[in-house]
Amino acid sequence: xxxxxxxxxxxxxxIADRLNGVVHRTPVLTxxxxxxxxxxxxxxxxxxxxxxxxFKFRGASNxxxxxxxxxxxxxxxxxxxxxxxxxxxxxxxxxxxxAYIVVPESAPEIKKKAIAGYGASITYCxxxxxxxxxxxxxxxxxxxxxxxxxxxxxxxxxxxxxAAKELIEDSPKLxxxxxxxxxxxxxGGTALVTKYYSEGTTVIxxxxxxADDAYRSLKAGKIIPSVNPNTLADGLLTSLGTxxxxxxxxxxxxxxxxxxxxxxxxxxxxxxxxxxxxxxSCAIPLxxxxxxxxxxxxxxxxxxxxxxxxxxxxxxx
Amino acid sequence: xxxxxxxxxxxxxxIADRLNGVVHRTPVLTxxxxxxxxxxxxxxxxxxxxxxxxFKFRGASNxxxxxxxxxxxxxxxxxxxxxxxxxxxxxxxxxxxxAYIVVPESAPEIKKKAIAGYGASITYCxxxxxxxxxxxxxxxxxxxxxxxxxxxxxxxxxxxxxAAKELIEDSPKLxxxxxxxxxxxxxGGTALVTKYYSEGTTVIxxxxxxADDAYRSLKAGKIIPSVNPNTLADGLLTSLGTxxxxxxxxxxxxxxxxxxxxxxxxxxxxxxxxxxxxxxSCAIPLxxxxxxxxxxxxxxxxxxxxxxxxxxxxxxx
Numbered sequence: 279x280x281x282x283x284x285x286x287x288x289x290x291x292x293i294a295d296r297l298n299g300v301v302h303r304t305p306v307l308t309x310x311x312x313x314x315x316x317x318x319x320x321x322x323x324x325x326x327x328x329x330x331x332x333f334k335f336r337g338a339s340n341x342x343x344x345x346x347x348x349x350x351x352x353x354x355x356x357x358x359x360x361x362x363x364x365x366x367x368x369x370x371x372x373x374x375x376x377a378y379i380v381v382p383e384s385a386p387e388i389k390k391k392a393i394a395g396y397g398a399s400i401t402y403c404x405x406x407x408x409x410x411x412x413x414x415x416x417x418x419x420x421x422x423x424x425x426x427x428x429x430x431x432x433x434x435x436x437x438x439x440x441a442a443k444e445l446i447e448d449s450p451k452l453x454x455x456x457x458x459x460x461x462x463x464x465x466g467g468t469a470l471v472t473k474y475y476s477e478g479t480t481v482i483x484x485x486x487x488x489a490d491d492a493y494r495s496l497k498a499g500k501i502i503p504s505v506n507p508n509t510l511a512d513g514l515l516t517s518l519g520t521x522x523x524x525x526x527x528x529x530x531x532x533x534x535x536x537x538x539x540x541x542x543x544x545x546x547x548x549x550x551x552x553x554x555x556x557x558x559s560c561a562i563p564l565x566x567x568x569x570x571x572x573x574x575x576x577x578x579x580x581x582x583x584x585x586x587x588x589x590x591x592x593x594x595x
Numbered sequence: 596x597x598x599x600x601x602x603x604x605x606x607x608x609x610i611a612d613r614l615n616g617v618v619h620r621t622p623v624l625t626x627x628x629x630x631x632x633x634x635x636x637x638x639x640x641x642x643x644x645x646x647x648x649x650f651k652f653r654g655a656s657n658x659x660x661x662x663x664x665x666x667x668x669x670x671x672x673x674x675x676x677x678x679x680x681x682x683x684x685x686x687x688x689x690x691x692x693x694a695y696i697v698v699p700e701s702a703p704e705i706k707k708k709a710i711a712g713y714g715a716s717i718t719y720c721x722x723x724x725x726x727x728x729x730x731x732x733x734x735x736x737x738x739x740x741x742x743x744x745x746x747x748x749x750x751x752x753x754x755x756x757x758a759a760k761e762l763i764e765d766s767p768k769l770x771x772x773x774x775x776x777x778x779x780x781x782x783g784g785t786a787l788v789t790k791y792y793s794e795g796t797t798v799i800x801x802x803x804x805x806a807d808d809a810y811r812s813l814k815a816g817k818i819i820p821s822v823n824p825n826t827l828a829d830g831l832l833t834s835l836g837t838x839x840x841x842x843x844x845x846x847x848x849x850x851x852x853x854x855x856x857x858x859x860x861x862x863x864x865x866x867x868x869x870x871x872x873x874x875x876s877c878a879i880p881l882x883x884x885x886x887x888x889x890x891x892x893x894x895x896x897x898x899x900x901x902x903x904x905x906x907x908x909x910x911x912x
Contacts, residue, residue, distance in 0.1 A: 305622060326870045546907065553643045553903035555870040586870035590912055
């Protein structure tokens with residue numbers, strides 16, 4: 279049954295059971311070189327190796343599997359130009375139900391192809407939030423499918439939480455857990471799981487300074503929407519969700535900002551030293567660690583690498 | 596003690612014990628997408644995650660650790676423009692002994708820096724094999740260091756063998772094990788380990804058609820040197836070693852050739868679908884699998900991904 283409250287410990291336990299065997303249990307990698315450079319001991323949870331190449335598959339799968347049989351048979355719908363659309367499409371295909379994805383015409387061809395490749399039914403719309411929402415409403419009215427928001431949804435938050443849960447299980451006791459923040463789905467889930475399964479561990483987020491709405495929202499004590507964000511971290515452009523914000527307020531100690539040059543340098547370090555492919559958004563937490571060595575020196579730090587979907591034709595270096 | 600014969604089962608056991616804790620036990624990764632594309636079930640042994648980013652660290656470490664205390668104290672020497680030089684340098688630094696590397700002036704700056712970064716003493720020479728060998732002889736005469744050839748050396752062959760040994764231990768029983776072939780260090784070690792630890796498993800090599808000296812050598816029954824090789828697989832330009840060739844003759848079932856376009860397409864597939872960074876040489880076995888689907892369909896195939904050292908400024912796509 280879909281959740282209508284912040285997931286508690288029992289919910290998180292049920293979600294982990296539900297996703298067991300559905301999502302990849304991704305590896306936790308370490309790097310002696312990055313430990314030496316940072317002065318910290320880093321544990322990287324590799325969601326770039328997750329199905330569809332990003333943690334988003336966890337939340338989409340949990341949302342789908344939380345539906346009743348009847349709801350599920352009508353399928354799920356969302357609007358997305360990126361990883362969430364692919365995640366919803368693959369989760370639906372895996373369960374053998376329809377997926378309806380509203381995609382802005384302006385989305386990159388490569389993402390349109392990926393969504394179509396998972397067998398989803400695509401409806402194109404103008405590249406505005408209003409057009410996305412009204413088109414989605416029409417699709418939902420027409421099909422009876424259930425809308426699964428990319429992050430402002432308790433089942434999605436609970437699904438994303440399983441990445442940090444595995445990280446906690448597969449690492450020594452961590453002093454700090456870090457995740458990037460866009461809408462707050464991954465960060466919210468990470469914070470909840472840390473509260474219940476790793477008491478005493480501090481949750482720190484990292485955000486691009488060119489899209490610092492979460493940073494400003496936490497300072498202001500209310501959601502300040504993202505307006506004209508300017509960053510290459512295309513996974514982190516969205517504003518915080520209303521379900522996500524209170525979780526972050528209660529459980530996230532701090533949000534650190536990094537600029538795009540720092541992000542790209544950290545991304546390149548991960549590529550060159552760890553030999554794994556991560557997308558720009560994914561490198562933000564490491565960039566924050568490298569920017570504030572005194573804060574992290576000697577600490578055991580878990581970092582969620584959120585995804586690895588980059589266009590190899592358009593690398594920032 | 597350094598080996599003066601082809602490593603037998605007991606030697607391979609001793610070498611694995613010796614390298615335990617010295618080299619990374621790299622993960623074996625799988626990819627549902629690549630299984631679907633190839634029709635085979637593939638097990639990738641990720642030596643791109645090995646120290647210095649390539650399997651070469653295994654052979655260099657074993658060669659060093661096989662020396663007597665007295666030999667070891669005088670250090671080790673080699674000539675190399677690539678991964679082997681870095682491997683010898685790091686193995687020596689780890690053991691606290693000197694490394695002397697003869698490097699052609701023409702080697703890429705990035706590789707010179709990496710070798711120097713591991714604290715090795717570098718001597719530059721003209722970019723010919725003769726210059727490399729005569730310069731090395733002078734360095735050895737001067738320092739008393741022991742020369743460790745990149746592949747034509749039983750301790751190096753035995754060290755490289757540990758990659759396939761771990762692959763066999765960490766996978767279900769494999770029908771086929773594949774490795775790329777350059778000088779025959781990795782392939783020779785792989786073939787020996789397969790003989791002793793995975794009876795009935797076929798060893799198949801893959802080689803660039805622009806540097807097909809191993810293919811031609813096996814056909815001819817004698818070593819045919821590589822002359823003017825033409826391929827982007829810069830790790831596979833060398834000719835077979837005299838110690839390597841007889842092992843390959845006895846134990847390698849077949850060498851499959853792939854051209855550079857096929858290699859680069861396979862490299863890109865690995866980057867995009869597995870989200871890991873591999874160098875061009877490393878993609879040759881997968882390219883061969885994709886080129887000959889009938890030969891591999893339904894088979895369990897172990898593939899040694901040999902390394903991940905690429906210049907991100909000069910990608911072939």
